[in-house]
Amino acid sequence: MIGRSEEYEKMFKLEGQLWWYRNLHERVVEALEKRFGQRRDIAILDAGCGTGGMLDFLRRKGYKNLRGIDGSADAVAFCQERGFSVALLDMNQLPYFEVDIQYDAIVCNDVFCYFNDAQLTNILSAMAHLLRTDGILISNNNAFDLFWGEHDLAVKSTRRFTLATFERLLPMVGLRITWSTYWSFILSFLILPIRQWQQLQLKLGWRNADNPESDVYLPNFLVNQTLYRIARTEQKLFRRTPFGSSLFLIVELSDE
Template identity: 70%
Template sequence: MIGRSEEYAKMFELEGQLWWYRNLHERVVTALERQFGDRRDIQILDAGCGTGGMLDFLRRRGYTQLRGIDGSTDAVAFCNERGFSVTFLDLTTLASFEPAIQYDAIICNDVFCYFTESELPPLLLALARRLKSEGILVSNNNAFSVFEGQHDIAVGILRRFVLTDFEQLMPPTGLRIQRATYWSFVLSPMILLMRRWQRLQLRLGWQKPENAQSDVYLPSHWLNETLYRIVRTEQKFMSRTPFGSSLFMVVSSQHPSVK
């Protein structure tokens, strides 16, 4: 999404309110608490932190050792507005960035979709080398190509994933998937219908690719709260679902340390 200033502005404005971000942030904290309990002093890196919404959520939950990196000057500027000291970094150069520093947890949400097939394995290896022996990588990803729509065009998504993609990518890097689930399962028919309508508009020329808009917008309060509660209930009673527009994973090192 680098270079799309208007999309970063929408993200900055809505991350704390929009149902989708709220659910994602809560999923991340649940994963951290499952691994580290009540500890709030763990070292956390948000790799591809965007406008800092995840970092802000973690700070409000009491986490104190927070670090962010992002390859967009717009994102870094918004993070600075939130009071975070975030480093500007092209993630393709992560291997040479502070190689001696390791983290208890690395968060990498909706980032891998911006990397080519040749760029992604080195990035995963660089992330693996930043994990402490008991550390975890928490990652959310765009899932299933059937959900492609104007949103993908608007934010520059290169690809979508299924779990088997990561099951093949992780082992050579020394990473192992602990838990994974697709989500927004209950809402997936609605999302799919919306995305198919978007694709039809593009195919018929009713909408131009250069004018494509992302799905980052705030619906009415009652609808936003209803969608939030639906997905929250899904998370509570369905720990793993077979389908959805996102794939959430908790990943750990296969070895005591990856060198």
């Protein structure tokens, strides 16, 4: 999303409120607590931290050893406004970043969609080297080409994923998936027709592909709360769901 300063500004303003971000941030913390219990001293790297919403949520949950990197100067500036010291780094340069430091957890949300397989393999390999032996990589990713729409154009995403892509790439760099799920399954029946309609409008020229708008906007309080509760209830009722616009992964070093 480098170069879309207006999108970073929207993200900065809405991450703490918008139902989707709230649910994602809670998923990350729950994954950390499942692995590390109530420890708050673990070293966490947010790789592709955007405007720092995830870092801010972790800080408010008591985590203290936080580090962030992002390839956008706009994103880094917003992180600094939140009081975080974040490094400006192209993710392709991750193999050369602080090679002597390792982390208990790496969080990488909605970043892999900007890289092709060769680049992504190098990035994942670097993350494997940055993880401690018992560390985990937590990653959320946009899923299924069916959900491609104006949002992807607005944030300059170049691809969407299925689980099979990571099942193919991760073993090549010494990583393995320990848990995964698509989400939000219930809301996908609302999201999918909207995205399909966007696709049709773009093809027919009814929407301006040169000036796309993302889905990052705050609906009224009742709608936002309802969407949050639906996604949250789904998470509590179903350990995994087979379909959704996002794919959430927990990854660790392979034993091999």
